[in-house]
Amino acid sequence: MAVNIPEVSIRRLSTYLRCLRQARLRGQEWIQSSDLAESCGISGSLVRKDLSYFGEFGVRGKGYRVAELVRAIEGIIGINEPIRVVIVGAGNLGRALIHHLQEIPYFRVLAAFDRNRKKIGRKINGVEVFPIGEIKKFYREHYPQIAVLAIPPEGLQETVELLSRAGIKGILSFALQGIKTPPGVVISYVEIASQIEYLAYKIKKGSVA
Amino acid sequence: MAVNIPEVSIRRLSTYLRCLRQARLRGQEWIQSSDLAESCGISGSLVRKDLSYFGEFGVRGKGYRVAELVRAIEGIIGINEPIRVVIVGAGNLGRALIHHLQEIPYFRVLAAFDRNRKKIGRKINGVEVFPIGEIKKFYREHYPQIAVLAIPPEGLQETVELLSRAGIKGILSFALQGIKTPPGVVISYVEIASQIEYLAYKIKKGSVA
Numbered sequence: 001m002a003v004n005i006p007e008v009s010i011r012r013l014s015t016y017l018r019c020l021r022q023a024r025l026r027g028q029e030w031i032q033s034s035d036l037a038e039s040c041g042i043s044g045s046l047v048r049k050d051l052s053y054f055g056e057f058g059v060r061g062k063g064y065r066v067a068e069l070v071r072a073i074e075g076i077i078g079i080n081e082p083i084r085v086v087i088v089g090a091g092n093l094g095r096a097l098i099h100h101l102q103e104i105p106y107f108r109v110l111a112a113f114d115r116n117r118k119k120i121g122r123k124i125n126g127v128e129v130f131p132i133g134e135i136k137k138f139y140r141e142h143y144p145q146i147a148v149l150a151i152p153p154e155g156l157q158e159t160v161e162l163l164s165r166a167g168i169k170g171i172l173s174f175a176l177q178g179i180k181t182p183p184g185v186v187i188s189y190v191e192i193a194s195q196i197e198y199l200a201y202k203i204k205k206g207s208v209a
Numbered sequence: 210m211a212v213n214i215p216e217v218s219i220r221r222l223s224t225y226l227r228c229l230r231q232a233r234l235r236g237q238e239w240i241q242s243s244d245l246a247e248s249c250g251i252s253g254s255l256v257r258k259d260l261s262y263f264g265e266f267g268v269r270g271k272g273y274r275v276a277e278l279v280r281a282i283e284g285i286i287g288i289n290e291p292i293r294v295v296i297v298g299a300g301n302l303g304r305a306l307i308h309h310l311q312e313i314p315y316f317r318v319l320a321a322f323d324r325n326r327k328k329i330g331r332k333i334n335g336v337e338v339f340p341i342g343e344i345k346k347f348y349r350e351h352y353p354q355i356a357v358l359a360i361p362p363e364g365l366q367e368t369v370e371l372l373s374r375a376g377i378k379g380i381l382s383f384a385l386q387g388i389k390t391p392p393g394v395v396i397s398y399v400e401i402a403s404q405i406e407y408l409a410y411k412i413k414k415g416s417v418a
Contacts, residue, residue: 007252008252010407010410011407014400014403014404014406014407014410015400015403017403017406018385018398018400018402018403019387021385022385022386022387023387025386025387026387039387041397043216043217077406077407077409077410078409078410078413079406079409083405083406083409085405091305092301092302092304092305092308093301093302093305093309095301096300096301096302096305096359097401099301100302100383100401101401101402101405103385104385104402107402107405145408145409145412146405146408146409146412148401148405150305169412170405170408170409170411170412171408172401172404172405172408174309176227176230176231176312176313177231177234178228178231178232178234178235178248186408186411186412188250188404188407188408189227190399190401190404191223191224191227192306192309192310192357192381192399193227193310193313193316194223194224194226194227195223195381195397195399196292196294196310196316196355196357196379196381197223197226197286197288197292198219198220198223198286198397199354199355199379199380199381199395199397200286200287200288200292200354200355200379201219201223201286201287202379202395203354203355203378203379203395204287
């Protein structure tokens with residue numbers, strides 16, 4: 001299998017994974033590239049281009065075996081062992097994220113962190129809340145890969161620098177505010193507002209009747 | 210200005226909007242396409258291609274005037290008036306979403322809906338919780354464009370069909386489960402899990418040192 005898959009294709013692989021896992025949940029054994037394109041909202045030509053890296057798995061007229069393609073993509077993205085995640089902020093969003101991510105077998109939610117003393121020591125669905133000041137110590141013991149930020153915009157930059165100094169390399173943010181990325185860190189944004197705008201655009205265009 | 214902007218570019222326009230609004234928040238007046246590319250995590254060549262639709266705004270050596278580009282993109286996506294949103298599910302995620310979306314001036318969170326009698330009639334940051342059974346009546350009076358689903362996977366499909374019958378055309382889902390899309394409806398997924406996977410991949414690849 002080709003190993004030099006371009007960056008933009010890798011980004012889409014995660015989306016294919018979600019759609020393929022959904023198909024697997026529905027008990028679907030085979031999938032055509034056109035069905036994958038439709039369920040992912042990615043153009044058919046892009047899907048075919050991306051899947052050409054997995055060409056050997058396709059069967060003419062039947063498409064791809066769902067379970068096999070899931071395993072192949074997981075192998076490339078590198079989900080051989082669970083991804084270790086911490087949640088920063090134990091408010092409504094933090095609590096929701098803990099429940100959401102615990103549903104996913106290939107994630108481990110190790111801990112939550114907060115500044116609020118009242119929340120420290122509590123457990124949310126079995127996940128303990130630690131003071132944010134202990135993140136460095138926690139990192140040395142548990143090596144979380146990703147921190148998901150569920151905190152208000154105030155103090156966002158400061159928290160990111162704290163996480164970076166602790167050793168965390170990957171950060172997912174729900175905030176609308178931009179973050180100055182510390183060296184050696186990758187930040188990704190969950191674009192809820194952009195997705196709603198896009199939906200509003202699609203409706204306005206009347207692309208759905 | 211060109212009006213036939215391809216679908217894939219439109220999707221990226223929403224991302225540019227987020228990054229441009231962040232630049233505006235920072236008080237930045239001009240932006241180069243290369244800076245926009247970096248802050249959005251989109252390749253420079255794609256950004257330049259997309260911005261070619263706005264070619265007339267660019268100034269050699271200075272780039273684009275941030276406020277002008279924001280207005281132009283908003284005009285194309287069609288955010289001339291606030292987008293009317295309802296939240297379905299008044300649990301942790303629903304509450305977090307209400308707070309999050311109320312921060313954004315071009316959204317109006319009209320109401321929340323829930324099945325749980327105990328939650329009906331409550332107000333979350335001023336947003337009232339109605340019984341889900343009243344969505345049809347509510348739609349006829351307030352025409353929400355988008356419903357954001359913050360409910361457990363059980364009953365997801367049923368709820369989507371209820372919303373569709375009420376008249377709602379755009380749905381944003383946080384669930385991992387796929388939804389059979391009713392005719393005339395557009396569904397988009399907030400891919401938290403995919404984004405974490407992508408971050409884990411980037412870290413593993415050592416693309417950040």
